[in-house]
Amino acid sequence: QEEKKVTIGVSIPAADHGWTSGVVFHAERVAKLLMSQHPGLNVIVKTSPDPASQANAVQDLETQGIDALVILPSDPDPLVNAIKEVKGKGTFVAIVDRAPSVNDNTVRDLYVAGNNPALGQTAGEYIKATTPDAEVVIIRGLPIPIDQQRQDGFDKGIEGSNVKVLDRQFGNWNRDDAFKVMQDYLTKYPKIDVVWCQDDDMAVGVLQAIDQAKRTDIQYVVAGAGSKDMIKKVMDGDKMIPVDVLYPPAMVGTALEMTVANFYGQVPVRGVYTIDATLVTKDNAKDFYFPDSPF
Amino acid sequence: MSSQTSGAGDGAIVLSARRISKSFNGVQVLFGVDFDLRAGEIHALMGENGAGKSTLVKILSGFEQPTSGDIILDGHSVKLPPNGAAEALGIVIIHQEFNLAEHLTVTESLFLGREVTRFGVLDRKFMRSETRRVLDLLGSHVDENAMISSLSIADKQMVEIAKAISRDARVVFMDEPTAVLSREETNFLFKQVRKLRDQGTSFVFVSHKLDEVMELTDRVTVLRDGQWIKTSPTSILDGESIAQLMVGRELSKLYPAKREPNVDEEIVLSVDAVSTGYVKDVSFEVRKGEILGFSGMIGSGRTELMEAIAGLRSRASGEVVIHGEAVPSGDVHAANRRGLAYMTKDRKSKGLLLNSRMTANLTLQSLENHGKLGYLSPASEAQALERARRRFDIRVRDGNVVAGRMSGGNQQKLLLAKVMETEPEIIIIDEPTRGIDVGTKQQIYHFISALARDGRSIIVVSSEMPEVIGLCTRVAVMREGRIVGMLEGDEISEQEIMRYAAGLKKKAAA
Amino acid sequence: MDTSVNEETRDVRRRSWRDIDLRAVAPFAALILLLILGALVNPNFIGLNNLANVATRSAFIAIIAIGATFVISSGDLDLSVGAMVAFVASLMILFMNSGVIADPALMLTAAVLFAVVAGSLCGLANGLITTVGRIEPFIATLGTMGIYRGLTTWLSQGGAITLKDPALQEIYRPAYFGSILGVPVPIVVILAVTCIAAFILYRTRYGRHVVAVGSNADVARYSGIPVNRVRTIAFVIQGLCVAIAVLLYVPRLGSTSATTGILWELQAITAVVVGGTALKGGAGRVWGTICGAFILELVGNIMLLSNFISEYLIGAIQGTIIIVAMLVQRSLVRKS
Amino acid sequence: MDTSVNEETRDVRRRSWRDIDLRAVAPFAALILLLILGALVNPNFIGLNNLANVATRSAFIAIIAIGATFVISSGDLDLSVGAMVAFVASLMILFMNSGVIADPALMLTAAVLFAVVAGSLCGLANGLITTVGRIEPFIATLGTMGIYRGLTTWLSQGGAITLKDPALQEIYRPAYFGSILGVPVPIVVILAVTCIAAFILYRTRYGRHVVAVGSNADVARYSGIPVNRVRTIAFVIQGLCVAIAVLLYVPRLGSTSATTGILWELQAITAVVVGGTALKGGAGRVWGTICGAFILELVGNIMLLSNFISEYLIGAIQGTIIIVAMLVQRSLVRKS
């Protein structure tokens, strides 16, 4: 077959917690799949631990001569300039998940969005519907914009109900830190109804802390992302994890597929494509269960 | 006092060096030296600074390997194990620059590397009492639980000596053990050394103090410029002839003529009722052009007093006035600015940057004189080095050697030169000739005397009594933190000073 | 004359003993201050439950910091401990998941041994690279930090490694969550490890040598102490301590990932220094270290229990508290 | 005889110069080795474009590491630099966003001055806490690290702080992306900063004092050097260097958040040590530091350009390369 040669660079954050490791997994998986489908296609996946080194990685990808860049920025605003640089050279740019404050076609051709505000909002709405008078403690991630967006979404979700937020503290998207924070919440508040920890990794620590304290007042925990362990719990009808809010790391794969379609398909792909923050319940859980994923 | 009583003359040869040569980085410092040490003798090793005494001693105790030549132990050629492992063969050394870890206690230092254990647990009680015993033998009052870092330099030397004495050794090398000791402590040491000698231990004694060599040793070997010059029984030599063998020329009078300062010369430094933690209520004055001596036993507080005057320590009370201006307590700069400089005797940890070269050390205290606006002129520094090497006869074979690798005496000269570079009006020198050979000593005494004639004032703190007597026009004697006597003119004599220092006589400070 | 000198000497001895005591006591003074502060912030704070929680979860850092006390006393530094925790824990879980031994109890025993050996080997590697390779410990262990963490990431393929066998989990769980005579197991382990470490450091020849090497390596060498061996063994002890921390860590969450133990090296070193051991080497304070680890954990706990601090400012206030705690210590020692 | 001594001296000087040169040259040898490795890995690597890229982006760490060279030479350590970058950059952007000055050029000038002052003050704070407070620099700057980062989080309310005015952005952009006579501005800045630093360290009184204080503070004190002032100024120089790095950082990314500059302190210290400066203090190698920063950046670049390494293993291989690079240096120096 005479297929045209296309090189796509994929820049994603390093696997620094469960969700990002899922991102790495899916990027790799889809890259391999697509390369086997298109012999002319070469996909280079690069991970970086922080915005500055991601900017470097983008530059290095460009040095290698790429036709398209698929980027999941660890922190979007600091990376805008680097992305613009690439885009300025005529390279096709797809941004995944995290949008810079100016997010139009001067920066990118395609935007595949995970919906951060919706992740918060869905969780909030679920709590509002299930336990309208709940007293909630929140464990946040790291102090970066996407975390803030989730918080804002959550507040919007519980608006107009009696749901009361007792506390918000950072758990750094880390199980051990979440364990500590939860332990201290349990000391601090004699009665907690619901925990929203917005991330499946942190939920592991939260559940252990509750278990250890033998507290029965906590009715359930709402996490998010869709890790196989948490989805499994939902599927099995675990009372503590009745639902999970989907924020699939697989979205990077979607973006990659769409980018490839732009080169090999018939129609040019442009614009914004939002992935819903689906509420995973016992009924639909099996659709989102990937036992082979590391996350 | 006689050292000829024992049968030192004909003991069997224990350890000997055959045609030992040594080079550092290609620079040769020993040239085919021969040396014999007999059982039960005290053998002096003499020579100018940098002659290679310490190097020879280190080779014979395994701390350095010779470049060529043989070491014969009990008639067999051996290769001594490195890093003090020769101790197992009965060879120990008191290093010229001591080897103590500041964070350990006296007891811990004494037993370092050969701790006594019972069932794997340190027998701390036994080690403590053993330490006490050895220290008492040496007449040292050092607390066996004290941290090394809290000891004065003389006390550190005592610990170092105790460490060597306490090991069951056949051969003990002592590299200038008495350089910072006063007469009292030296006597204690010699008593122990003689006792051990009579039990068959052999000693090699390196010193620049001729009288001690005459008093203690059985034979003398002289080195000059890394070459063996002569070995002969001490009894057939005298101080003059040893000095001559070392230096290779006749020595003129050691001390320059004293010059009494004019009584109505201005008072440049006045110390009024100064107290620190240990020093109590000390007052004295120094006139322009005067050389004032300070004498006393180990720990009598001289160093502490001088550091308080120089602003290196804060005073609990009292005034220090320089040129009519009071100096704030604990402010080195204020004292420096008014022209006062202090030379420490602790050259290794307070005096020199051991990893820096000569130039960096020499100009460290006087960088303002070598360039403008903070910029340094290498040419000017090089000039200063040239000048200092001439003035103080600093001899190194390798101009780029770091200070820590210079011979002990040459380090001392460099330190002296460093302080003199600041061109001070008032100079406090703690042990001016520590470890300096007789030839250079004379040079330094004349230099000090010339400074005084120039109108500078000098305070000489020294545990070498002849030095204080020969150089100073007034001598203060300290004891337990106080000035107990102030001697002038004919009063200045060894007996008088001793009487005050030992507390047998007391009089109000002048 | 003799008596007067003796009296004076005794006086000095007394003074210097007092000085030493204060220095050792200083971290505890800071700890007490913190406890008072905590009690003011939230009445729940001083509850036995909360304090036990804090002490229990300080176990990882405390035990690692005990090892770090040896390494630091001997004048070195180990930045790889956090990564080592992740690596050893991953290996241990993978071993347990491998199912080579059917009987859970036996398997657990084997896994414990396995972790201990793995930790010691990691420590040995650090020690050899530093001493035989003569590389600054900072760089050597920064390198191995990268290696251990990289290998962990690779083993986990970026995700988590989770203990699968529920039977194993069940019998292993008490190692973290259980208690002996009412005292949580981790606290018992901390105490045991500290006692042993204090014994080694203060009462054995090896401990003496560690301090001597850290204080002045040349002097130690001249005293016939095998300097490199002493340093290497300190690294091995550090590895052992990491392994012990892992033994407590694995039953807690039953899983590890590439982020396990991130920045723990910094916390361990901080605990050591807050406890009064100087980074330059030459003195080790094992009990101070434990106190330091506890202080660190308490500061975080107080922050979380307090109601009036913006969560954005927690880091800033933690920093301030640590500095103030050190100032308190200093002023105590200076007064002496 | 006199002449023979002179001859010897000259001979020795020549030899020992060789020795010294080797020590200073060692990092550069490691650098060259890396360049060769890189060329083997990917032909694009050795292109001028790529190398210029790498050099340009090493600017932040390199400039910060220059400051760290002073602090480390004087025997201290500064762990707060990464947080300081985030803090100073945030302050600077907030200042520019405040719009107190209408004219963009004037505003930029004011902002630059503002950043420089802010950086120096942060450094001064570190210096005073360490020297006047007599706290181990490790702890003192760990504390201020928490404070600076905490304040940044608070300023940004957990989000990002982004430069708003497009006019300002436009005129500021060339400070990172522009070039002078074909050389990218950041490289010019690195060179300028290094030259000035080398001059200060090697040719001025202050530089001498830094080295003296770092190699033996007692000797320095007895030589009448104001030890605390020298140390404090070193911290201020570090703060200044951080400010300069910020001046390059802001135009590049145009925004900061609480994660800006995370772990840069570790990288800066690593650059200094890889460059041949000992962490113990007492010797500074400014050019080595630059070389070290470049080595670190190159290692990352080679990893990125090579396409056969699992990205899970990148950390492990980076660690290995750093250790090997240090071993190469050591063996070079030992051979001399």
Ligand SMILES: Nc1ncnc2c1ncn2[C@@H]1O[C@H](COP(=O)(O)OP(=O)(O)OP(=O)(O)O)[C@@H](O)[C@H]1O
């Ligand atoms: N490790 C070394 N590296 C280089 N040179 C050295 C080293 N050790 C000694 N030297 C040189 O060897 C020569 C002899 O030094 P040594 O210490 O043996 O003299 P010394 O006779 O003990 O003098 P002093 O009376 O001053 O103590 C000196 O020039 C010294 O600089």
Ligand SMILES: Nc1ncnc2c1ncn2[C@@H]1O[C@H](COP(=O)(O)OP(=O)(O)OP(=O)(O)O)[C@@H](O)[C@H]1O
């Ligand atoms: N009996 C004592 N009580 C308290 N401190 C003592 C005693 N003996 C010695 N010291 C300490 O020793 C120091 C005094 O020694 P200093 O060095 O000033 O005396 P020195 O006359 O110069 O003797 P050295 O030759 O030992 O240096 C003081 O710092 C003091 O703390």
Ligand SMILES: [Mg+2]
């Ligand atoms: Mg000598």
Ligand SMILES: [Mg+2]
């Ligand atoms: Mg003294």
